[in-house]
Amino acid sequence: MERIYWISVPLSLLFQVLIITALVRGAYKRYPFLLLLLVSEFLSTIVNLAAIMDFHHYTRDTMIFYWAGEGITFSALFLSQVHMLYQSIGEEKRTGRLSYLIVGAILFMGLATWQAYDPAFNRWMTQMARNFSFGSMFVNLTLWTLLIRRMERQRLLVTAGLGIQLAGDAIGHSLRQMSRSLITGGNVILVLTYLLRLYIIWRALCPSTVPAANTPQIGKDRVPGVDSEQLQRSESDHSSEDPEHLPAPQLRA
Secondary structure, eight states, rough: HHHHHHHHHHHHHHHHHHHHHHHHHHGTTTOOOHHHHHHHHHHHHHHHHHHHHGGEEEEEEEHHHHHHHHHHHHHHHHHHHHHHHHHHHGGGHHHHHEEEEHHHHHHHHHHHHHHHOSSHHHHHHHHHHHHHHHHHHHHHHHHHHHHHHHOOOOHHHHHHHHHHHHHHHHHHHHHHHHGGOOOOOOOOHHHHHHHHHHHHHHHHHOOOOOOOGGGGOOOGGGGGTTTTTHHHHHHHTTSSSSSSOOOOOOOOO
């Protein structure tokens, strides 16, 4: 298991830095809470290196810090979802729907915390993280349903990345609770889905992922180096010819 952490930590730091860089360059205006999420994860990863380097002496203080970082991460993730929902809902319906969502989320968090309670702190936190991940998946599904109608590729990718991690968290923490023999498998799922989420969000924020349909098209009157009258005259000369025998058009500068 230590090998997995030693491989995943450098990859996590790399993707975190790439995403933070992309957000700072301007995307943070659209995803402010996503920037908060990545910064908190970056700082948490740096500090958790000490625990990984001394993995066999995982103290209670280290455990408390780990779950505190998880709490901040879940909060920032939920705020990111709410913010994207706010941007996707029509202005006339924003206040009412978001109020219901926030009230429902608070009630769910209280119920999830009570249902997950266990005298063992680590087990309590694990079960609570599983419940929160499961509940956040419904928020993510609502967001996905709204975005799919508008075909906003970037936000769809960001939402997909968040959804994959939430599903992985729910499955991974559930496996960890089922049996001690499944703890390693649960940890692997947690790590892999987290890395996949980072990769998807990084790709979503890359300029190269902009759909080709959104690129500006060059009209006939805007072809560089070609006079519009000359182009029209050339078209009229070939209009009566058989299309199968027309030569391929060549525009020269």
